[in-house]
Amino acid sequence: MFRSKSTLPALALALASGAIAQNTGTSFCNVTNNSTGMPTTLTGSSGSGVGSDLHLEVTQGVPGELAYFLAGNEATSGVTVSNGVLCLVGTGTAQMFRYNIAAGLWDSVGHFDSLGVFQNLAGTSSTGSGFDVPDTIPSSPPIMIMSGATWHFQVWHRDTPSAQGASNFSNGLSVTFPLAPVVPIAGMVSIPAGSFDMGSNAASGAPYYGSSATQPVHNVTISQDFWMGEHEVTQAEYQALMGSNPSYFSGPNLPVEAVDWNDARAYCTALTAQEMAAGNLATGYEYRLPTEAEWEYACRAGTTTEFNVGSDLFCADARFWSSYHSNSGCGVSNSAGTIDVGSYSANAFGLYDMHGNVWEWCLDSYAGYGAAAVTDPFVTGGSHRVIRGGSWYGNSRYCRSAYRGSYRPVKPSHTLGFRAVLAPVLVP
Ligand SMILES: [Ca+2]
DSSP states (O other): OOSOGGGOHHHHHHHHTTOEEEOOSTTSOOOOBOTTSOBBOOOSSTTOEETTTEEEEEEEOSTTOEEEEEEEOOSSSSOOOOSOSEEEEOOTTOEEEEEETTTTEEEEEEEEOTTSBEEOTTSOOOTTSOOOOOSSOOSSOOOOBOTTOEEEEEOBOOSSTTOOSTTOBBOOEEEEOOOOOOOOOTTEEEEOOEEEEESOOOOSSTTTOOOGGGOSOEEEEEOSOEEEESSOOBHHHHHHHHSOOOOSSOOTTSBOOSOOHHHHHHHHHHHHHHHHHTTOOOTTEEEEOOOHHHHHHHHHTTOOSSBTTBSOOOTTTSBOSEETTTTEEOSOOSSSOOOOTTOSOOOTTSOOOSSBSSEEEEEEEOOOOOSSOEESOOOOOSSOEEEESOOTTSBGGGGSTTOOEEEOTTOOOTTEEOOOEEEEOOOO
16 A cells, blocks of 8 residues: 555565464563454554554565564544554664554654664653654655564554554564575576685696695685576676677677676676565675685585696687697687687586686685685785686686686776676675
8 A cells, every 4th residue: 555565575475485473472462452342463464454454564675674664544643642562672773663544654653772672762661661653754764674583563553543542452473584585596506615725736837837826725615605607697698787798709698708897896786786676685695706715616616626627628628729738729719719608518516617718807806825724715905806717818727726817907808707606795
């Protein structure tokens, strides 16, 4: 009636999954009849009628968070009431609002203190003592409940402006909001958390041409599961989301290139906004570039060899210029550089083109390694960003799982693209 169902995808899913549990036990105030002689009963359905004329309304606040609204049929606003919301426990940042249907206005009725106890606007009442009618009416309801929180509440109901008092208390209702779903877009591969040895001790000569930049080898723990694009972002995907295609080569399934680090991040930001609006992202998750550690962990997919296909990289394994292992060129040219994503075999995680095709931007900055074991390393600042995996234009040494490229973030190249991960939020 006064809120759009289309704004409630996450909540609708939560309710449909049976997350609501009703509690009428002694931890709540007793149910009493309202002035029409009927009990006011809270139910766990979004937007459903509660009693004769109360609605428990739920809507979405800021992305990834949920909000409650209590609606009644008060004929007027601004009437002092007593015995309002009872047995109410929430979070320290949440507020409770009610909606005056006649006036079409939201009224703030109070908030929760740091202990989760409901307070009226004056901060003088708490559980069991009701709320005051507010002096100001918010232009929009800024209520937020964090996913995963459990709220217990009971509502007061007034049939008419004069029907005040303790006769209209509902039963108690306990509601747990499950974590908002994380629904990856198509083509994202689940990468399990785990540990691996990052870097390489390969010798400086052929065929690997190892360098000190990949040393010392050190243990890295990726502490949380994440998702990674099974292939580099294609030109079709980039065009559809960003409305442009800066690539030097042309083809819908070719990887997008000639994007600098900021372009790549802007794509991820737009994808995050799109999926958040669709209710597919939980709080704390975003689409972004992978960290360098996430990238190498995903590239290796459990392997410890120089490449995720073994110790050698041959022309049949990936898109790159020439192989030190067969001592031959791979038939790539300046006019036929990149190739459709997924043209070669995937690694054990199901990821394509981690070796070759286009270099891939990482989120973090370039810095030397330390010897100590680290968890979720992430380097910020500095003038250069990490690029990984080699490209159509390079030879096999650059395609190694541990090889580290370093590039200025504002410098696009037709050898350089990216892929996205869906992972915990990181801010460079
Ligand atoms: Ca690549």
